[in-house]
Amino acid sequence: MANTYLTTEELASRIKYDPRTIREQLKDAVLIEGVHYIRPFGGRKILFIWERVEDQMLHGYVDVIPMIV
Structure with missing residues (x-):
């Protein structure tokens, strides 16, 4: 499945939040990071993974496999 990568401003437009709220809250x-967004090439730019953000909004949990200790 291909992911849809969004900048902070593009994400803000989709979810009707201010970009500053996304960055600060x-x-x-x-x-x-690593689940809902990435920093490609180790840079400062942030790209949000739309499918994971949407899943978080709809279901309120992160689908991550817990580590066994």
Whole structure:
């Protein structure tokens, strides 16, 4: 399945939030790096993975396999 990558501004437009709210309140609290967004090529730019953000909004959980200790 191909992923849809969005900038902060594009994501804000889709979910009707201010880009600043996404950066300051949602990122790293609700939207987790490596799950909901990536920093391609180790840079500063953030690309959100739309399908994972949408799943978080609809279901409220992250589908991650827990580590066995």
